[in-house]
Amino acid sequence: MTCHIATNSIIHFLTVLAALATIFLLWRFRKSSEVKYLIYLEFFVAIWACTYALEFSYPDLETKILWSKMSYFGIAFLAVFYFLFTTAFSRKKNIINKKTIALLLIIPVITIALVLTNEKHLLIWQEVKLDPEKNMAHYSHGIGFWFFWVYSTTLLILGLYNLLSSNSNFSAYYKNQASTLLVASLFPVTGNLMYLTNVNPYPGFDWTPVSFVLTGIIVALGIFRFRMFDIVPLARTKLFEIINDGVVIINNEGFIEDCNSPAYSIFNWQDKSIIHEHYGKIFKQYEKLTSALSDNLASIQLEVSHENKRNLYHVKVSPFYRNKKLSGNILLFHDITSIVEAEEMLINTNKKLLEEIEKREKLIEDLDSFAHTVAHDLRNSLSSIFSASEIMEELIKQNDKNLLSELSILINQSAKKSIQITHELLLLATTNKTEVEIYPLDMARIFNESKGQLTDLIKSSNVVFTEPAKWPLASGYAPWIEEVWSNYLSNAIKYGGVPPKIEVGADVLINGKVKFWIKDNGKGLTNQQQNLLFKNFVRLDTKKADGYGLGLSIVKKIIEKLGGSVGVESTGNGDGSKFFFILPASQQKSYTIGMLNPKTELIAN
Structure with missing residues (x-):
């Protein structure tokens, strides 16, 4: 061979x-x-x-x-x-x-x-x-x-x-x-x-x-x-094999040479041919991106939305060269949605924190000013009780019943004053943190209970009441609403005319809520006075009413906690004032509000 x-x-x-x-x-x-x-x-x-x-x-x-x-x-x-x-x-x-x-x-x-x-x-x-x-x-x-x-x-x-x-x-x-x-x-x-x-x-x-x-x-x-x-292998060697972000390669003529799978997912290109197409056509709906490419910008932030889902990307434009000549650009799309959302959340949290700090600082200032008054009055009340008790020992020995009766009344009034101060402070401090059950309210009964708390004041003032024959049904927490009515009634009597004529009622609103109101026959409130209401430690007339200005601020906290709102209507021209609070209309169900998760259950009507 x-x-x-x-x-x-x-x-x-x-x-x-x-x-x-x-x-x-x-x-x-x-x-x-x-x-x-x-x-x-x-x-x-x-x-x-x-x-x-x-x-x-x-x-x-x-x-x-x-x-x-x-x-x-x-x-x-x-x-x-x-x-x-x-x-x-x-x-x-x-x-x-x-x-x-x-x-x-x-x-x-x-x-x-x-x-x-x-x-x-x-x-x-x-x-x-x-x-x-x-x-x-x-x-x-x-x-x-x-x-x-x-x-x-x-x-x-x-x-x-x-x-x-x-x-x-x-x-x-x-x-x-x-x-x-x-x-x-x-x-x-x-x-x-x-x-x-x-x-x-x-x-x-x-x-x-x-x-x-x-x-x-x-x-x-x-x-x-x-x-x-010429372009594809160089770019793929540089980025494609080592990155999980979206990558699009564009040659120096502006045509797309290649892109990786994440880029297809970002722009929903699964059923679209984009290779060898000009970037101006493919990205025409993203004017910010096309402008960045034409203006040779190094990076931009781009928003891409699909089916009501918004994603944010940091787009980096990286030119690359061959033999010192521009071969094209690599577009790198890095998802920063979670980072931006976290930043926005942090900004909102900081904003809320600053607002809360501002509120706390204002509260501290109010408490400082209030503490002096409360401490002084509490000391006076307790001193009166203490002094009266010492005198009572001597009077008992002397069997002076008339003077003992006067001292007993003094002790009772001083104790009531101390209890009122303590009660208002406790309500103010605990309203936001207390968990209560919401249920349909028997407003007629609650209003009568509130009047019962003020029996002596009502008798001494000869109050004339006008009440509705029937109350609409709303949802709330009865003990708190009783406190609201007590505050409104007390103010209406104290700041009303002589004798006080008080009209109460309720209106069903078109937004599924009920507006409860109380109107007095006092001189009314100016706009400036109305702006000061519902704030802590504010009394508009210290001569006509005692107390520490906590009543209306407590009312506001209670009603807002129950999902409602408060307000006042008055011209200040001697036509009296109309205070109101709004509550959700009753859904015939009870549920819990507070720090824990809500629970819902049917209750008997």
């Missing part, structure tokens, strides 16, 4: 060198998926061309058949990787996955197995004849070969379709790339048809591996002419 280097062998060995040179040129762009498949393609072409050259180098038929079998380790995979290359170039990457590639390789693997065992079934070559004069083997193909040829031709046609669709769908910037690949792809198809149809200037010589190398050379030249695959 002697090896002779013939002209045919030289051609194919040169083809091997050209294929390896093409691989060398493409190697630095191997991070790009389309270039990766093109490198595989040229590698299998090199195997085919090398084994074909060795087939021509041996004169005996047996060795030629051996190298022809070896050539299928290259031939069998060419169409598959050509299809993968064109599919990746046309950005149909959703098609390419491990399962698809495995399915595509089934027939090539079966074909190789049939080639290696052809003598047993003759499915690939039914007959092989040697032409000694041309040192060339002529193959009569079997059904297995034609089945593999149809499969390979189908993949080649699908690859051409990928390029044609890319040529029609891509922007003008990419049409030259697609056209170059389309022309280059016609060479292998033409070479294979020349071999099979024998329309060949050199009959029996298969030009297919040579034409595949020409395709690779044209693509390699296209890389430098049109900078095909």
